[in-house]
Amino acid sequence: MKKMWLWIGIIIIIALGIYIFYPIDKLIIARNDKPLDRKYAAFQEINKHYRSNVFEVSLVAQVVVSSLASPNPIRIFSSVNNQVIIDCDATVDEETKYDNRYYKIDKTGAITDSIYVAGNGYWTQFIDDFMVYTSDKHAYYNTWPLNGDATKRKVIELNADSSWTNEKVEATINKIKTSAKYWFFNSVVNNDVKYRQIYFYADEKWQLLWQKMEGYMNVPDEESSSRYRKDVFRSGEVSFEIPKNVKLLHFHPKEKMKYYHIIGGGDGGFGVYNWRGQGFFETHIAGRNFEFMVPDLVVEKEKHNGYTPHLYQVWEAGSSAELYNPAFYHSPNGFSFYAPNYRQLFLIKAK
Structure with a gap:
């Protein structure tokens, strides 16, 4: 009887060993x-x-966190001077979650320049030779895509005090649409007052026309700044x-x-x-x-x-x-x- 219990104990120990060290559901x-x-x-x-005798491989952009402001943290779009620009979320903490870093890549594949852009309530629009920084209140631009000049130039504002008649505003908008080289709309709210902004480039300068609105207006793609930027690649595409x-x-x-x-x-x-x-x-x-x-x-x-x-x-x-x-x-x-x-x-x- 003791011998039987001894064998039962040995069997239990072996079974426990198999279960512990070799579980049925092994990974x-x-x-x-x-x-x-x-x-x-x-x-x-x-x-x-x-390493290769034929190819050169380099890490050109790396992000820590993808911000909620964009669908992908790294984007590439074509630009002037036969170059492409890398748009990279610069998010590393709460304070930088709306910041971006941009890199220029020339036609030889060389990185020729970069610029860091803090959000600070502004949104960056790339329109051929220009970077236009729009906001709910003011705006400025530079010519960094064209020549690397990051000097901030103020956008000239029209009807900022809403003194124009609506007929004058609408007539000016019609003229802008037919004659300005670039133009786009934006909708903003200031102190509970709703405005439509029309940014346009004419007479070799960027200008901003304010229009007070009864309600908030959604801007269609064909009238937004996004139509001037053509992304060709995004990281993390599924x-x-x-x-x-x-x-x-x-x-x-x-x-x-x-x-x-x-x-x-x-x-x-x-x-x-x-x-x-x-x-x-x-x-x-x-x-x-x-x-x-x-x-x-x-x-x-x-x-x-x-x-x-x-x-x-x-x-x-x-x-x-x-x-x-x-x-x-x-x-x-x-x-x-x-x-x-x-x-x-x-x-x-x-x-």
Whole structure:
């Protein structure tokens, strides 16, 4: 009888050991011992340590926090002088949550200038040669995009005291629309009084016409300042589809693990067992093949979407998956930008 109880005790101890050290719901359930094919051994992750005899890779923008003022923390738009401008949220704390830093990139891919713009109640509009700083009260502008001159020039204000008749204001607006090189509307409220502002460039100077309104007016896109700025790239863009200018060459599995998809919206999430490993990709920069590796990658293929691969990154076993989009912007001038996530932007150009 004692011997039986001894064996029962041993069995319980072994079972407890298995439960503690090898739980049924293990996070990592298999590892791949097959070595990586040698033809992918030279592929590197795109970061500041990337080294190549053909390409130069540099981190040109990095953000800490994305402000609520913009949908993405890093944006790129085309500008004058055959250049592009990087618009980067400068948010690091509560005091800088509306600040921005801008970088000029010339046609060779070189950073030629930068400017830091504090919010301070102003909104920055890029309109060809000009940066126009609008607000609820006053405005100014500079010619930094054109020539790097950040000198603040005051916008001339018309009808600031609301002394004009409405007929005169409307006639002036009609003239502005037909003859001014640039113009746009803005709606503001000052001391509970609603105004429509019309900014316009005429006679080689920026001017601002005030119009008192009965109610707040929404400004349509075709009459706003946004029509003068054309964003060509934004960091953190979400897509399940691999971009057409990027090719997944090979996926090398390393460990099979459990991770989660967090759905949100009160629906919770669900767990998945899948292989995590390294992805090997190819795109073209300046007419040459550019190869790179992405770590901690999982590739999911489902019957319902025709087994089209969806890419995620999983940083730790048991953690939630983050959608990965190998997003590039290839400039017609021969260099490219790459954003592995919303926080970072890399510049890649041929040596």
